[in-house]
Amino acid sequence: MTFLVELELETTPTDGIACLAWSTVDQKNLLVGSWDSSLRLYDTDANKQLAKFDHKAAVLGACFSPDGRSVFSGGLDTWLRMWDLQQEEFRVLSTHSRPISSLIYSQVTNNIITGSWDATLAVHDPRSATPKVASYDLPERVYHMDSVGNTLVVAMGGRKINIYDVRKMEKPTQERESSLRFMTRALACMPSGEGFAIASIEGRVAVEIFDMSPAVQAKKYAFKCHRQTIDGNDHVWPVNSLAFHPIHHTFASAGSDGLVSIWDHTAKKRLRQYPQYHNAVNAISFNAAGSKLAIGVSYGWDKGQEGARAPENGRVSIFVRQVTDKEVMPKSKA
Incomplete structure (x- = not known):
């Protein structure tokens, strides 16, 4: 099929979008986890749901x-x-x-690492009986994880951040406190391995660097985003998700204001x-490949139970945007 600049997937979940994940092998295949207790697999080129796996509760990772x-x-x-996926069976x-609030597959160790609200990290070998x-054990419950x-x-929780070497998880290499004053809502590691961003x-978004030398740490910074002035009143929206372009x-940052922005963190500029x-x-x-951006749109409970009852907030959408180099290229290379 002809791919438009942006398409909306059909057969979407019936409740809010919790997580998105692409296949690195077949890069048109997208996983979507939802608060409707489903995990769905889509072929985004064909705009087709390939499989649906039911859980007992919301899928967060x-x-x-x-x-x-x-x-x-x-x-x-x-x-x-x-x-x-071939047998459509689960274990x-x-x-x-x-x-379980977050999980990643570490290709360095070939293990699954899970983080939980029970304030633990667990390492799993899917090949083992x-x-x-x-x-x-951790000092607080896990909200988000990412790796590079x-x-x-x-x-x-408590604005705490631990950094680990996945080859020796017994003790964190660094223990930090978030430079942001409020709860961490999103986290993403830089593909370069230099650092990470939190929101x-x-x-607000903060750009953090792994190297703890004073000269390097002086380069970290935070900035305001996803804010609007409506009828003379300032509205501040949570930043729900961050994603680095792999090339x-x-x-990109995504907020409860319904907006997605692209940022050049080196130039400290919004690109679009x-x-x-x-x-x-x-x-x-x-x-x-950085050629597609999946965007999950649904009611985020910023207006509470009353907002959830509004008819317009019942729509759940997954958009897949075709991304060009011009949209995401840093200022220095444009």
Whole structure:
């Protein structure tokens, strides 16, 4: 089929979008986890749902195996599942005592790492008959995780951030406090391996560097975003998701204001802002080639239960945008 600049996927979830993940093998295949307790697999070129896997509760995290043949998922039901896409069968690898909030596949160790609201990190080997390899206690519940190379970044409650070498998880290499004043809402590691970005519920993004030398740390900064003046009143929106472009290393931010912006963090400039979506943007993700950006749009509960009852907030959408180099190229290379 002819791919438009942006298309809206058909057969979408019936509740809010919680997570998005692309296959690195077949880069048209997209996983979508939802608060409707489903994990869905889409062929975004054909605009077709390929499979739907039901959970017992909301799916908060999902990822593909490196070969693209299996997917892993976790969420409110506390189970870490492995799904065989060819057989359409699942296996429970292990559990946490509270919901799994985030998970990643580490290609360095070939393990699944899960973070939970039970304030633990767990490492799992999906090839083993007893998959849980280790569990590590944390000072707070896990909100978000991301990794680049050997480095894993874990954002927790209380604005705490731990950084690990995935090859030796017994002790973090760094323990930090977020430079943002409010709860960490989103986290993404730079593809270059230099650092990471975090975002808060208070419409701010901070760019952090791993190197702790004073000269390098002086380069880190934070900025305001996803804010609007409406009828003379300032409105501040949570930043719900961050995603670095895998080729050009700029990044996208998504907010409850329904907007997605592209930022050049080196030049400290916004490159562009896409037209406003019909509701909060809860999740975004670039595919491995950087040619597509998945955008999950649904009610974000910023207006509470009353807002949830509004007819216009019942629409759940997944948009897939064809991304050009011009849209995401840094200022220095444009």
